[in-house]
Amino acid sequence: MADRILIVDDEAPLRDALSRILAAEGYEVRQAVDGKEALGILAAQAFDFLLCDLRMPVMGGLDLLREITARGIPGTVVMMSAFGTVETAVEAMKLGAYDYVSKPFMSDEILLTLRKAAERERLRSENAFLRSEVEKAAGPELIYASESMGEVVRLVGKVRDYDATVLVTGERGTGKELVARLLHFGGRRKGKPFIAVNCGAIPETLLESEMFGYKKGAFSEAKTDRAGLIEEAEGGTLFLDEIGELPMALQTKMLRFLQEGEIRRLGDNDIRKVRVRVVAATSRELEKDALEGRFREDLLDRINIVRVHIPPLRERRQDIPLLSRKLLTHYCNKYGKKEIRISEDAAESLALHEWPGNVRELKNMMDRCAMLCTGVELSRDEMLKIWWMAGGGAQGKGETSPSLTIRIHVSSERPDLKAAVRELERQLIRIALERTGGSRPKAAELLGISHPTLLYKTKEFGIEPG
Secondary structure, eight states: OEEEEEOOOOOHHHHHHHHHHHHHHEEEEEEEHHHHHHHHHHHSSSSSSSEEEESSSSHHHHHHHHHHHTOOSEEEEEEEEOOOOOOHHEEEEEEOOSSESSSOOOOOHHHHHHHHHHHHHHHHHHHHHHHHHHHHHHSSOOOOOOOHHHHHHHHHHHTSSSOOOOOEOOOOTTTTHHOOOHHHTSSSSTTTTTEEEETTTTTTHHHHHHHEEOOOSEEEEEESSSEEEETTTTTTTEETTTGGSHHHHHHHHHHHHHHEEEEOTTOOOOOOOOEEEEEEEEEEEEHHHHTTTTSSSHHHHHSSSSSEEEEGGGGGHHHHHHHHHHHHHHHHHTTTTTEEEEHHHHHHHHHHSSSSTTHHHHHHHHHHHHOOOSSSSHHHHHHHHHHHHTTTTTHHHOOEEEEEEEEOOOOOOOHHHHHHHHHHHHHHHHHHHHHHTTTHHHHHHHHHHHHHHHHHHHHHHHOOOO
């Protein structure tokens, strides 16, 4: 179905020209001469987009925007004007407009703005889907703004109702189990069991009996018959986390189960049929392991029917501000504290960090900030103090000691080496002072410069030790 656009402008030639351009692009277009007429049309019909002039008789663009917001009328509003100012644009954005374009404009500018707006709405819709599915899973939310995570969500939506085995790949801490839960709780198996098994956490001597179960007398401790985790997942989903850690002997039994849908408990002669959807996950390069003989190639082929790859956090930095705010709010609620805002400079530092521990590391950081932040806003300076205080011991497996990646933004049109070097010096000095608790002698030693040089630099940059 074509997107609907309402053009609101008192200039008939402009309305007609825009209508022809947009209709040629496949939009369904209607026109209104002012805000009052537009409200009447909007009351009778829903529109995806509204292109609205600022100055019009009877009712202008800002007044129309106020009415749309007050009445909760859906749709994305783009303002147009030849008389706009920065203040007007800011006011329009505060009232809910998506964008503001100045007249005269090229047709490509309007089309590009509408495409960007449509992409934003698509991402919002996918976020809403993801939140609803996670709520069903009674798990944490997966918040994203990046296109790469949008691809993950779309793929999950396509395969969630099928029986095909899914292999979820990605670095440690990226959220592979959450994707497995979305596949389960977002599909037709949501009323059935979801059984998660960390293949690397169960001792090899116990793994087979845990997975496949056993018959009474199969070994000295087997006092009764017991179903394994595969049977417990009957009708639902079996999530095999870190499947690359399975010992070779168990890989063979797992392959038969996946091929035939059958298992045999330890010490039992009976074969049991089990209907289970398997989702496997790994942070290893299984293709490389298969070539080197550590993982069965036929098992890899069997679990790799559909592959969902979760990119590391450093490759989707657009997600970091959203995740940080959501996580900080979550932990504030957990500890019964008032909501803490994240300052712009703190958000910038968070977005520039490499996050080797991915979302798990970010969660740990926001947990510490919720506990230790003393005000209603988390500043960059306070965040760095908390960061250095934590050292390496408070982090999860796979994370490195706290460090901030420093990035200097240089104009490609007119690169300024001196300005970049000054900014690098300033950031390094601030970090050193935070790390040493404001001790200038220790900061100078850490930086490898003399104490007088540091004093001169701090004065030059206006840096207080804190």
